[in-house]
Amino acid sequence: MKKIILIRGPICSGKSTVAKLLFERNNNSSLIDEDVLKRTIERTKTPKWRSSLAFETALFLAEKLMRRKRTIIADVHSSKKDRYVQYKKLADKYNYTLHSFLLYPPLNTCIERNRLRNIPDVAYKISRKNIEKYWRVLHKVADEQVFSDSKIEPALIANKILNKFPKTSVS
Secondary structure: OOEEEEEEEOOOOOHHHHHHHHHHOOOOEEEEEHHHHHHHHOOOOOOHHHHHHHHHHHHHHHHHHHHOOOEEEEEEEOOOHHHHHHHHHHHHHOOOEEEEEEEOOOHHHHHHHHHHOOOOOOOOOOOHHHHHHHHHOOOOOOOOEEEOOOOOOHHHHHHHHHOOOOHHHOO
16 A cells, blocks of 8 residues: 655654654655755754755655655644645545544643754754744644654654554565
8 A cells, every 4th residue: 555654743743753763664655855965955943944945855755666666754834724634635646545644732841852962963942932833833734643752762653653553565
């Protein structure tokens, strides 16, 4: 079964960690991480054009991977409705099933994670103001499973997501 798995959430919700765990546990899968693309384009500051260029690149990559019938795992910010809509259009075009999961821990958890995290290839700090902004501006998706418990470990979230799929269709 061809599928695209969107791991959505605000900044510091654990999207990248869960997406990487899913990627590591799925044969014939590819990981698309917009944040990695953004940092590849510009790592010292955050010009507005960087985000749109990274997203265009992510969609281009997703389409190429769909043509090769890969399972796609994408790390997507939940504040931007167009991100979900564009992935949905691609999924429909290539007859993929889109599965979306929202990581939405409490705001204080996201703020604390940002304080503790260290990303070696990032030369700037994400402000508390931006974390609060993206946490509050949430695009909701119907029938999306939400993980909102701050105590649930990323590995457990990945396991719960994998359990949604029959064992024969993991890859």
